[in-house]
Amino acid sequence: MPKVSNKGTQMPESPIRKLVPYAETAKKKGNKVYHLNIGQPDIKTPEVALEAIKNNHISILEYSHSAGFESYRVKLAESYRKNGVDVATENIIVTTGGSEALLFALGSTLDAGDEIIIPEPFYANYNGFSVASGVTVVPVISTIDEGFALPPIADFEKLITPRTKAILICNPGNPTGYLYTQEEINQLAELVKKHDLFLIADEVYREFTYDGDKHYSVMNVLGIEQHAIMIDSVSKRYSMCGARIGCLVSKNKEVIATAMKFAQARLSPPTFEQIASEAALDTPQSYFDEVINEYRERRDTLVKALNEIEGVTVAYPKGAFYCIARLPVDNADNFAQWLLESYDNNGETVMVAPAAGFYSTPGVGLNEIRIAYVLKKEDLIRSVAILKDALAVYNKQ
Numbered sequence: 001m002p003k004v005s006n007k008g009t010q011m012p013e014s015p016i017r018k019l020v021p022y023a024e025t026a027k028k029k030g031n032k033v034y035h036l037n038i039g040q041p042d043i044k045t046p047e048v049a050l051e052a053i054k055n056n057h058i059s060i061l062e063y064s065h066s067a068g069f070e071s072y073r074v075k076l077a078e079s080y081r082k083n084g085v086d087v088a089t090e091n092i093i094v095t096t097g098g099s100e101a102l103l104f105a106l107g108s109t110l111d112a113g114d115e116i117i118i119p120e121p122f123y124a125n126y127n128g129f130s131v132a133s134g135v136t137v138v139p140v141i142s143t144i145d146e147g148f149a150l151p152p153i154a155d156f157e158k159l160i161t162p163r164t165k166a167i168l169i170c171n172p173g174n175p176t177g178y179l180y181t182q183e184e185i186n187q188l189a190e191l192v193k194k195h196d197l198f199l200i201a202d203e204v205y206r207e208f209t210y211d212g213d214k215h216y217s218v219m220n221v222l223g224i225e226q227h228a229i230m231i232d233s234v235s236k237r238y239s240m241c242g243a244r245i246g247c248l249v250s251k252n253k254e255v256i257a258t259a260m261k262f263a264q265a266r267l268s269p270p271t272f273e274q275i276a277s278e279a280a281l282d283t284p285q286s287y288f289d290e291v292i293n294e295y296r297e298r299r300d301t302l303v304k305a306l307n308e309i310e311g312v313t314v315a316y317p318k319g320a321f322y323c324i325a326r327l328p329v330d331n332a333d334n335f336a337q338w339l340l341e342s343y344d345n346n347g348e349t350v351m352v353a354p355a356a357g358f359y360s361t362p363g364v365g366l367n368e369i370r371i372a373y374v375l376k377k378e379d380l381i382r383s384v385a386i387l388k389d390a391l392a393v394y395n396k397q
Contacts, residue, residue, distance in 0.1 A: 007134070012127045015357025015370075022340035023351050031344045034383040037353040039174065039321065039372045043239040043291055045280075052279030053272055064271050066263040068094020068247070072278040076247065079281050085217050085230075091251050093259050094269045098204050098233030098246035099125065105229050105248055106133040106166075108258040109198045115163040116200075117156055121148070121324065121358035121365060123174045123202065138164070139360045144315045144326055144368065148176035150184040153191055166198035167191070172205045172215065175358045175370035176324050177299075177317020179209055182216045189221045198255075199224060204233040204246070205320035207288055210296045213318055225251040236321075238280045239291075243273040295321050298373040298380060305384035306371075309391065321373050324355055328391060332356065332369050335394055343393065345386045352387075 016038050023033050067073065070089070077089045095101040102125075110116060112134030118126055120139040130137045140155050142148045156167065167188060172179045192199045201218040209215050218228040233246035248259050299317060306314045311328030329335045332354040339349050355368035373380060 007131060010131050012124070012131070012357065014128075015124050015355070016353045018357075019336055019340060019351060022337055026340045026344070026349060029344075030347060032348040033340070034348065034350045034375065034379055034386065036371045036373075036375070036383055037351045039236065039374060040241055041236065041239040041321070041374045042376065043294070045239045046283040046287055048282050049238060049240065049276040049280040052275050056272070056275055058271070061271055064094075064268040064274060066266075066268050067092070067260060068269050069274050069278065072274050075278055075281050080219075080249075085219050087219055087249055087251070091249050091256065093248045093256060093263055094274065095246045095248055095263070096266070096269050097244040098202065098231050098235065099129070100266070100269075101231045101233070101246045101248040102126070102129050102200075102202065103133065104259040104262045105200050105231060105255075106130065106135055107262050108255050109200070109229070110135045110165045113163065114165045115161060116166045116168055117159055117164060118168045118360075119151060120360060121175055121355055121368075121370075122168075122360075123170055124357045126168065127360055136163070137360045141359075141361060141364065142176070142178075144313060144324055147315050148173065148178040148324065150180055150187070153187050156188075156191055157195075160195055160197075164195070164197060166200055168200045168202070170202040170205075172208060172317075172319025173322075174202075174205065174320055175322045175353070175355065176315060177320045177322045178315070179213055179215065179318035182214075185216045185218065185221060189218070189224045189227075192227045193224060197227065198229060199227050200229045200231065202231040204231065204236055206232075207237055208292065208295060208321060209319045210292065210299065211318065215319070219249060219251070227252075229255060234277045234280060238277075238283060240273075240276065240280065243270075243276055245269060245273045245277040295373070298375070298377055299323070301377045302371065302373045302380045302384065305381055309384070309388045311391070323371055323373070324368050325371060326368050328395065329367055331366055333366075335390075336369065338394060339390055343390050345389050348382070348386055349390070350383045350386050 073089045073092045080087050115136045115138045117138045140151045206215045230249040235241040313326040317323045336354050353370040355365040359365045
């Protein structure tokens with residue numbers, strides 16, 4: 001019998017989605033499942049984006065340009081500049097989601113066997129993208145006790161080898177909700193200049209900051225124009241996860257030219273979704289003001305409730321819509337499965353994402369979970385009440 005590839009065998013399961021079969025079984029039993037496991041917002045997609053699809057009368061659904069519609073890239077660059085990120089149209093390649101942008105970035109900057117340093121915990125698919133690209137992830141650990149702040153630069157520097165080609169960050173962070181300060185971004189900038197590395201920044205949650213803190217884009221740091229690559233997406237900004245439109249942004253012409261070859265190989269990003277994404281750029285500021293205020297209230301509601309559970313530690317998120325909580329259990333994977341398979345509270349339970357899958361260091365984060373606060377406040381309160389009861393029942397076994 002032929003065997004699958006080693007690369008395929010090494011591809012990690014998604015810690016976010018791997019428990020889906022257990023959730024499906026719980027629902028078949030008649031239980032209601034509160035989904036805290038996945039960053040799928042319940043916020044309505046801007047009407048202007050949906051109307052652009054409804055009112056379109058395309059007679060031939062053609063390929064677009066491999067870099068994406070020029071009209072979209074022009075308008076996207078204008079939007080970036082309006083929001084303080086100084087880039088030009090020629091710095092942008094439209095991709096099929098931020099995921100493809102990351103794959104293009106890795107493929108354009110690292111060869112098989114090269115190393116990329118990533119502060120962990122990190123978005124779980126970074127592991128998968130790296131395996132698919134033949135790239136070795138070298139983690140530098142941030143901790144819940146430090147609020148997942150940027151580890152000391154010395155911790156990065158001691159990991160740099162001749163194989164190191166890039167540093168990858170998510171800002172604000174998924175799964176931590178941590179927002180890097182301007183000082184931390186500048187420290188990374190000095191490091192990549194010193195060692196001639198790329199700095200790849202996943203900035204898809206940039207609008208989601210809450211307490212007057214500002215997001216600092218790597219695209220605005222002077223002196224690293226040839227080092228900086230930004231990853232972006234419409235998924236969370238406009239609650240358009242299903243549109244699968246993102247982009248890769250860099251002022252390094254060689255990076256863009258190289259990424260363009262990957263873009264040509266996959267032909268083009270989807271047409272209708274680009275139409276919706278271009279229209280979404282006309283979303284009024286009032287939409288974002290309401291969304292940010294809603295998420296701020298959800299964060300505060302969730303964190304307050306979690307802090308009232310004995311033995312639970314939660315890192316206070318400054319951005320995005322995730323947090324990491326440390327639970328009084330030995331293994332969060334087992335607990336998360338048990339929640340779905342063997343527990344209910346008046347016919348209801350919760351689904352969480354075990355955080356070990358957001359680390360690449362074995363044995364780290366085993367008693368942590370990621371929670372996405374994408375549910376309305378009443379559901380978050382109920383979810384935490386269920387979690388509190390479940391922990392008490394679980395630890396009495």
